[in-house]
Amino acid sequence: MNRKWLLLLLALPGCGVSTASLAAQTSIAPEDIRSGYEFLQPDTRFLQDDDFSNPGYLWIDRGERLFLEPSPEGGPACSSCHASQDLTLSGVAARYPAFDAREGKLVNLEGRINICRSNHQALAPLPYESDDLLALAGYVSSLSRGMPIDVVIDGPARAYFDLGQTYFFTRKGQLNLACSQCHNEHWGKKLRGDTISQGHGNAFPAYRLEWQAFGSLQRRLRDCDTGIRAEPLPFGSETYTALELYLASRAQNLTMESPGVRR
Ligand code: HEC
Ligand code: HEC
Incomplete structure (x- = not known):
């Protein structure tokens, strides 16, 4: 296991509160919402910005x-x-x-x-x-690049929003970490050569240098679950699709970046 992940784990506060109150406590203020793009090195940003260089x-x-x-x-x-x-x-x-x-x-x-x-x-x-x-x-x-994210989370979508939100705040895996602990509470900090971003999905499908390929948001989610030694969910699972909805609603004010480029 990577030592930095362990150190991060030790630094995290305990949790015995409901996900709804956690969402209220640790959510990012709307004016602080920032795309993962802003945490990238200049050369990776350049790849995303230049259509001729962007491998996506x-x-x-x-x-x-x-x-x-x-x-x-x-x-x-x-x-x-x-x-x-x-x-x-x-x-x-x-x-x-x-x-x-x-x-x-x-x-x-x-x-x-x-x-x-x-x-x-x-x-x-x-x-x-x-x-x-x-x-x-x-x-x-x-065809939506540069347009604001605009998902509906009420009516019949509400139950899925709740499912996605609960997953986001639930600790899991051998490292016993929740998405929120990295992406709400520790964004901006360094981890394994990355700067932890706020975990938005607006760049996906994206080209990841680590994959040497274009991949979906669910592939990125599987990587994060694997990183905390949790069993990743199958592609297309109801929970990951609900998590995609929660992430999109949480990324309000951000614009669509696909094809994004990430490390
Ligand atoms: C024979 C006509 C037809 C073909 C061919 C077709 N679609 Fe559609 N598509 C529709 C219709 C009609 C809708 C509206 C929903 C419905 O009635 O299924 C739709 C809906 C969609 C939507 C959602 C639109 C929205 O406003 O939410 C997407 C995305 C889409 N199609 C993508 C594709 C792609 C990609 C292909 C090719 C792989 C494709 N469609 C082939 C007729 C077609
Ligand atoms: C131990 C910390 C950690 C945990 C827990 C974690 N991630 Fe991540 N995540 C990262 C790191 C590091 C990256 C790569 C750098 C970045 O963009 O944040 C990343 C990237 C992402 C990205 C891509 C962001 C972008 O702009 O490219 C998304 C989306 C994401 N995580 C969502 C999640 C979700 C949802 C969960 C829970 C299922 C989760 N993460 C759990 C550390 C974590």
Whole structure:
């Protein structure tokens, strides 16, 4: 185990309070909300800012091609429906995850794309973290780049918000740490060569230098759970999707950065 993680663990206060009161105690004041971008080294920021250097654009370009052309397996191209004004996908990614009344559940952007594959293209869903699904999700997200996050957390979405919030404040893993202890209480401090950010998801799908690849927010969440020696949840699980919703609502005032670049 990395010594710095242990030292951090020892420095953390105990907890015997409910998650609702913890949320009130340790949440970040709206005026202090900052994107992970602001904690990056200048050379990583440069990669994100410069479209020609940003490796995420390899996936965005692939996603655009997949979007414009009919799949070799058949079915109409995404663009055959989504090019028109009333079905344009500009700004849509900023509203996800969202409750889908027909599915009767919360769906994230990857899930929504797969619903179109099944319902509108008669194609099998793309596996999570496959290059094609990342490329499509990245392309659709890029159509919201620079737009403010805008998720709905009331009505039928409320129960998912609560589930995500509870996960965020629950200690787990062999290190017995909660997300909140790093990202609400210790942001700005150094950990394993990183500066701990506030843990927002607005850069994802993002290119991570450590992955040497483009990856989803859920892949990043799995890395954080693994880091505290907790069993990561399966991709697409209800709890991670609910956590995505909680993170998006917590990141109010931030704009969409995908394709982001991270260490
Ligand atoms: C045959 C037409 C059709 C095709 C092809 C299609 N979609 Fe859709 N899509 C729709 C319709 C209609 C909706 C609105 C919800 C519904 O009725 O399913 C939608 C909804 C969406 C949404 C959510 C929009 C929102 O406002 O919340 C996304 C994202 C999306 N589609 C992405 C895609 C992608 C990516 C592809 C290709 C992989 C695709 N769609 C293929 C018709 C289509
Ligand atoms: C032991 C401390 C620690 C814990 C606990 C932890 N993380 Fe992280 N997390 C990090 C570090 C370090 C990084 C990489 C640097 C950064 O962006 O914060 C990171 C990155 C992230 C990012 C990416 C931020 C960005 O802008 O790229 C998200 C999102 C995130 N964490 C969410 C979570 C969630 C949700 C949990 C609980 C399931 C969690 N983290 C638990 C330390 C932690």
